[in-house]
Amino acid sequence: MTTIKLWKFFAREDLYECYQCARCTGSCPAMEVAPAFGPRETILKCLNVGHEKVVQDERIWLCCTCNVCEDRCPQKIPISDLLVALRNSAARRGNIPGRLVMAIELLAKTGRSMIVHQLDEMRAHHGLAPLPPAPVEEIRAILEKTGLREVVEF
Amino acid sequence: MKEKAEIREQLQAPDSRDLRIGVYVCHCGKNIGGTVDCVKVAEHARDLPGVVLAKDSLYTCSEPGQEQIKADIKEQKLNRVVVASCTPRLHEPTFRAACEAAGLNPYLLEMANIREHCSWVHLHDKEAATEKAKDLVSMAVSRAARLAPQVELTVPVTRKAMVIGGGVAGIQAALDMADAGYHVYLVERSGSIGGRMAQLDKTFPTMDCSICILAPKMSEVGRHPNIELLTLSEVKSVSGYIGNFNVEVLKKARYVSKECTSCGDCIQVCPQLAPDEFNAGLSIRHAIYIPFAQAVPSTFLIDMGQCLNNQGIVACDRCFQACSHKCIDFSQRDQIIEIEVGTIVVATGVDVYDPTALTELGYGKFPNVITTLEFERLINAGGPSSGELIRPSDRRRPSKVAFLQCIGSRSKRSNPYCSNVCCMNTIKDALLIREHWPETEIYVFYIDIRAFGKGFEDLFRRARREGVIFIRGIPGEIIEDINTGDVTLLGENTLLGEQYRYSMDMVILSVGIKPRRDSEDIQRLLNLSTDTDGFYMEAHPKLRPVDTTTGGVFLAGAAEGPKDIKDSVTQASAAASRANILMSRGEVRVPALTSRIDPDKCTACGLCARVCPYHAIQGSKEQGYYRVIEAACQGCGACVPECRFEAIDQTHFTEAQIVSQIDSVLANDPHEKIVAFACNWCSYAGADFAGVSRLQYPHNVRIIRTMCSARVSPAWIERALLKGVGAVLVSGCHPADCHYNNANQNTARRVERFWKRMERIGINKDRLRLAWVSAAEGAQFARVIEEMEAGLQKLSPRQISQDAEKLRKSLVKKSETT
Ligand SMILES: Cc1cc2nc3c(=O)[nH]c(=O)nc-3n(C[C@H](O)[C@H](O)[C@H](O)COP(=O)(O)OP(=O)(O)OC[C@H]3O[C@@H](n4cnc5c(N)ncnc54)[C@H](O)[C@@H]3O)c2cc1C
Ligand code: SF4
Ligand code: SF4
Ligand code: SF4
Ligand code: SF4
Secondary structure (H helix, E strand, O other): OOOOOHHHHOOOHHHHOOOOOOHHHHOOHHHHHOOOOOHHHHHHHHHHOOHHHHOOOHHHHHOOOOOHHHHHOOOOOOHHHHHHHHHHHHHHOOOOOHHHHHHHHHHHHHOOOOOOOOHHHHHHHOOOOOOOOOOHHHHHHHHHHOOHHHOOOO | OHHHHHHHHHHOOOOOOOOOEEEEEEOOOHHHHOOOOHHHHHHHHHOOOOEEEEEEEOOOOOHHHHHHHHHHHHHOOOOEEEEEEOOHHHHHHHHHHHHHHOOOOHHHEEEEEOHHHHHOOOOOOHHHHHHHHHHHHHHHHHHHHOOOOOOOEEEEOOOEEEEEOOOHHHHHHHHHHHHOOOEEEEEOOOOOOOHHHHHOOEEOOOOEEHHHHHHHHHHHHHHOOOEEEEOOEEEEEEEEEOOEEEEEEEEOOOOEOOOOOOOOHHHHHOOOEEEOOOOOOOOEEEOEEOOOOOOOOOOOEEOOOOOOOOOOOOOOOHHHHHOOOOOEOOOOOOEEEEEEEOEEEEOOOEEEOOHHHOHHHOOOOOOOEEEHHHHHHHOOOOOOOOOOOOOOOOOOOOOEEEEEEEEOOOOOOOOOOOOOOHHHHHHHHHHHHHHHOOOOEEEEEEOOOOOOOOOHHHHHHHHHHOOOEEEEOOOOEEEEOOOOOOEEEEEEEOOOOEEEEEEEOEEEEEEOEEEOOOHHHHHHHOOOOEOOOOOEOOOEOOOEOOEOOOOOEEEOHHHHOOOOHHHHHHHHHHHHHHHHHHHHHOEEEEOOOOEEEOOOOOOOOOHHHHHOOOOOEEEOOOOOOEEEOOOOOOOOOOOHHHOOOOOEEEOOOOHHHHHHHHHHHOOOOHHHOEEEEEEOOOHHHHHHHHHHOOOOOOOOEEEEEEOOHHHOOHHHHHHHHHOOOOEEEEEEOOHHHOOOOOOHHHHHHHHHHHHHHHHHHOOOHHHEEEEEOOOOOHHHHHHHHHHHHHHHHOOOHHHHHHHHHHHHHHHHHHHHHO
16 A cells, blocks of 8 residues: 655644643543543654654544644644644555444445434434435545545445 | 035045955854865955955954954055955954054955855855855955045034833933933833832742832932933934934823822822723722832822813813812823933833733633733732732632743744743742742643743742642643632643643733834834844844944843843843943944035936935035035935936945946856845845854855945846846845835835836846845845745746846937937
8 A cells, every 4th residue: 555755744844843832632632532642742752753653553543633732732733734644644554443444434335424223213203304315426426536445445 | 616626535436556455264163164165265365356365264353363464464565354254244343443453444344254144054065155255255355446445423422311111121221321420311101110020029039029129229210310200201203323312202291290299189089990000900090090109200190091181171170179289280281302312222121911812721701810910919018909819700819729831922823932031930929829828739830941040940949849839731721610710721741641630719821021012113213123023133142232233222121032130130231331331432433334426427406315314415406516414424325326427426335346246246157146235234134144043045146235225226236137147136124124214115116116127128027036134034035045046947048148138228229219
């Protein structure tokens, strides 16, 4: 599988702006569920042990791209760009968590990333019409276009 | 007609037949020598016309280096000296003095800047740097050949000084000058002197009571026979020059006369209220008030914005009735006072960062989140709670407080620099809480603790020993419990790698300090420069730390950069002493840079007089010619390019000198080169700063210095293009920062006209660039050169010579039609 140049998508010098103030981790919702994961540590590890190690760590997939870290960062480091670039790099190396692969497959097949069986029943209970069928073809086309097929079979 | 003859004599070109130029190429240790092959450069110089000797030396500015120059002047009968070394902004005075000591007129020295403009900015290309250095030396030698001796004018220095800003720095400067026997006008904008220090409770590192040590100095100012205190006053205009400034001060009406005994009877009756600025808005004052108990002058004042009589009619006279001394006078009016002084000290201090913009911290929204300045007032015995530690929401004593460091500092979202005082201020505040309310739990959330000064580390250690808890990691968010008013801090302890959640009774944001909101006003009035952070810039960061680039104007206190009280006072005494030197000498030599008009060539059109920013050119059609009043001319040279009859020239920056520099640059490979004209004060200094910062940029640029960018003549640009130059840069101070009263408007106008001309003829306009580069914008200078070089890469030598041909043809056409 092809690897991509991480630093083409994120200016490496921006890492050096970080002085580890921890405002980002202090506001990171993913940090709530996984201590010792957060933008601050991710940056520090990129600097001290190299991004090669970082992309092997499954915890980078915990980031939900809420962008709060970036909003709070006093150094205006585009942290979510970094995390997206890291995850792209990880994906190309085949480091995607299994449950994410499953979700992608499901999305490609059904147009939904999760199936809730009682959904229509619940909607009916609230007087709502059943959900219209998902535009599977359109979604597949979008997934193709993003280049996701290079990383995940669907 | 004697006058005419005199002017003509001054304009005489020097006799160039017996030139004996000595060239000294300095290694500056490894600074130049590590990159530039100085031996080769000296060899190159030896073959230049007029050069009789060329030497390289390790440190030309050292005593032996200077002695060598002096000896050569005497023994080898040198009549011009060229030193290729660091920027002339650093050592020109040194080498001029050496020349003078050996009997050579100091104006016969020329410098080539091969350090800041060469070795430091081309560190990785030794060959190119050496070639560039050769070029720079050639330019300097050809200019040197055309230098003429000059006699400097001596002007008297008025033995009076003005201090702008009455904080601790302004107070110290005023006292030092007044004690030396000079009359001082202390101009303070607010109702009392004292500044920020008056607002503080205690001062680090000694924990002295702030007002107790400041008040005696304030009263000394109040009664000093040599100090005239002007409060509620602001500087409105400044004209003149070193030793001879005319300042207009707007003195606002106080509405209360000096007889006021500060009994305070008036306050009781005044119905109008406003937030009290001195207490950081934590309490209320009346429209008639005194800023604080120890205020100097101790006279009440009326805030007309709040007073019911602000419409010009007397709608309320309660205070007037209440005052038994009849000091209240609604008929007082603002006045403009004109003052003549010889020197000015700027001590306008700092503002405090307003953290409202950092919404995640809740300042302004959660009452129990306050700033350190508010805290100072809160625990001060003269403050809103009479010194009781209470929290704003319920006036309860907090049992758990947190300090958050670096708020508004060291950040691209606010001020990029470290504010210098907030670490120690927090430690001081923490210890104060410990001392008075020992049961309080105190947490300090920080990134780094900077305890660098004398006694600082001791204080930091004491705080730790006394149980103040330091946690590394600033909270990302603060949330408030609306029922209790308590606040919770969410964050990460980076040293433990663990998340935290602390509930606190009160949070104190350790806010930074920043340049005054309106610091630009003073900057413009006095032609000061500012650094990238917005503080006033010193003439040299190490060697002239209190001087500015405007002669006779000095800096004191935090206006020059964040600093604590001790440093502010030290700097104030330094500034006063610099001003005292000028005043005690009583006269000063002004550089011989004035313009002169050749009366024979002058047609009395008067165009030059219209562009002179100092009204220094006088004359009339009747008289038949115009002339420059030397004492008024500041030497910008803006008038020279304006004359169509080549009747004006500027001393020491003559047409012949600069044209020879252009010709020298373009003698070989012209199409590869960029000729950059840079003004002395901003752009040349900006290029120096690029060097000091070791920013690397393309080596094909050659900088030619003028005093003002308005000296740059379109004829020079034309000449360079005709000779096939790659590109031309004209650079000066930002429009409002011109050191010559906006003379650089002319620069912009002339360049724009030239662009139009290029367009008409069909020459690529990008080959002429206009850029405003301040002395702090080294990076901007480097960027501009990089962009120009990128543009140049797209041009072929053929296109360049075609352009030159087009220009030549257009000139022929023009001369045929006229
Ligand atoms: C919260 C806080 C706590 C601090 N604690 C300490 C401490 O414990 N120890 C310590 O050493 N330092 C401390 N400092 C720093 C200290 O306040 C400064 O070093 C000091 O005030 C600088 O003095 P200054 O005279 O330069 O400026 P300022 O004190 O700011 O005084 C400037 C004066 O100039 C006047 N002014 C401004 N513009 C104009 C104008 N255009 N025309 C006329 N007048 C003008 C202002 O009204 C003011 O009176 C603290 C600072 C802050 C913000
Ligand atoms: S907020 Fe920005 S500077 Fe602070 S630790 Fe996070 S990434 Fe680094
Ligand atoms: S005249 Fe103005 S200052 Fe005096 S009491 Fe009335 S409102 Fe207050
Ligand atoms: S002095 Fe301390 S708190 Fe203030 S900006 Fe510098 S490091 Fe931050
Ligand atoms: S324009 Fe400048 S150089 Fe010319 S007379 Fe006026 S101040 Fe002097």
